[in-house]
Amino acid sequence: MNFVVLNSSKNWGGNERWLTTAVNGLAERGHTINLIIRKNVSHWEKIHPSINLIEAPFTNELSIKTKSIIKELIDSKTDILLSTKRKDYILAAQIKYSNQITHIMRLGISRPILKRDFIQRYVLSHMVDGIIVNAEALKSELLKYDFIHKNIHINKIKCIYNGYVLSSSKKEQNINKVSSFCIRSAGRLTTHKGYDMLLKSLKNLREDFYLEIAGDGPEYSALNSMIKKNNLQKKCKLVGDMKNTIDFFAGADLIVIPSRSEGIPNTLFEAWSVKKPVIATNVGGVSEVVDHKKDGLICEPSVDSIYATISDYIKKQEDYNRLGESGYKKLNDSFSMDRMIDNLENYFDIFID
Incomplete structure (x- = not known):
């Protein structure tokens, strides 16, 4: 499969840790990954060498330059556009609208979708084909919203638990340890x-x-x-x-x-x-x-x-x-x-x- 993946993060966190392991695992199995990241960030050094890293400004959800970079990477061979942050969801929704590509969102944390958040509600109602979550509890929360339940089939909201590679590292860091516990x-x-x-x-x-x-x-x-x-x-x-x-x-x-x-x-x-x-x-x-x-x-x-x-x-x-x-x-x-x-x-x- 051929993926275009968006991540606009400025900092390293759980979402970026998951994304690194996911795209590396897919790349190791021969899938093509184009990963579009924010300019001048330094936390992607552990990415698989076959993955194509592309920088974009991600200045806002309407960034013309970022959308242009995404569109240049999408062709008839692209199977999935995967978005991983709120800003990415909205950018990817616009690309889906113009290019008619399958758009999958990944959510890793529970956040309420406010009634006044019309943009996110519209994206989830009309511009997303599927959602990946990392807990059944998150899936249940999403399905409580009528606009999601009516527009995305329950089978396309999928709980996939995080995978983990056991580390051989066992070097203890005793930083300022002044107590027995x-x-x-x-x-x-x-x-x-x-x-x-x-x-x-x-x-x-x-x-x-x-x-x-x-x-x-x-x-x-x-x-x-x-x-x-x-x-x-x-x-x-x-x-x-x-x-x-x-x-x-x-x-x-x-x-x-x-x-x-x-x-x-x-x-x-x-x-x-x-x-x-x-x-x-x-x-x-x-x-x-x-x-x-x-x-x-x-x-x-x-x-x-x-x-x-x-x-x-x-x-x-x-x-x-x-x-x-x-x-x-x-x-x-x-x-x-x-x-x-x-x-x-x-x-x-x-x-x-």
């Missing part, structure tokens, strides 16, 4: 990731601990201020971006994913890949993947619930020792990269004549 988390520092709830939950934690959060983003200053305001400087630290989250997690005793909204977080699989126990909030598709008290602990996305679950884990570490090992086994058995690529190929096949 190290909690770590990683992700974009945005409101939906819930790091403010995590910090508030630790304010009254009596057990000995040290928290490190890896990542960067718009909430960096606010979170740093919260650490100082609550006198947590000796207990909590923002350590900046980590090129290798696996090594970062390998040096922890516990991984916490405190999100307000998610599909299925990539950091869950990264923690499992180094056999680390995970506490994750019950949002998106987390409960589809994590079996509570068997391969992870699930709590509600609230300060009190996060606090209670972390405290319980620290007190009962011996009872929960198996969680990381069980997560590793599940990751290896059920979320392989080959399975994800098989599912993607089977899904795309239904749109090919």
Whole structure:
């Protein structure tokens, strides 16, 4: 198959991590991939050598230059136009209208579609042929909207769980580890990731601990201020971006994913890949993947619930020792990269004549 793929991201995140593994897997199976990315970004160095990387300005949803670049790549051999960000959805919709090409969207996180968001509603109603989500919960949310249910067949909204390649890296990063119990988390520092709830939950934690959060983003200053305001400087630290989250997690005793909204977080699989126990909030598709008290602990996305679950884990570490090992086994058995690529190929096949 021949794909044109759009990604307008300025920063590396879960969406870009998924896209890298997806296009690399498809390229390794002989599919042709043209990946159009934003100019002057540096997070695509791990792309398969056969993939054609093309830069575009992505200045806005109506960018004439970007649309021109996309149109130049689309010909009679192009099978699928795949969009992965909100700006990309709208650009791809315009290309679908003018070129009559199959347009597939990929959604990796739950976000409400507001009544006043007429553009997104129109795109989803008339300019999308199929939608890929990474959790059944996201599919269920989409089907609650009448304008989606009426215009996109239920079989063309497909849940495909993220695949993961187990890393051989086991080098532990012990950054400022000043406690016998190290909690770590990683992700974009945005409101939906819930790091403010995590910090508030630790304010009254009596057990000995040290928290490190890896990542960067718009909430960096606010979170740093919260650490100082609550006198947590000796207990909590923002350590900046980590090129290798696996090594970062390998040096922890516990991984916490405190999100307000998610599909299925990539950091869950990264923690499992180094056999680390995970506490994750019950949002998106987390409960589809994590079996509570068997391969992870699930709590509600609230300060009190996060606090209670972390405290319980620290007190009962011996009872929960198996969680990381069980997560590793599940990751290896059920979320392989080959399975994800098989599912993607089977899904795309239904749109090919």
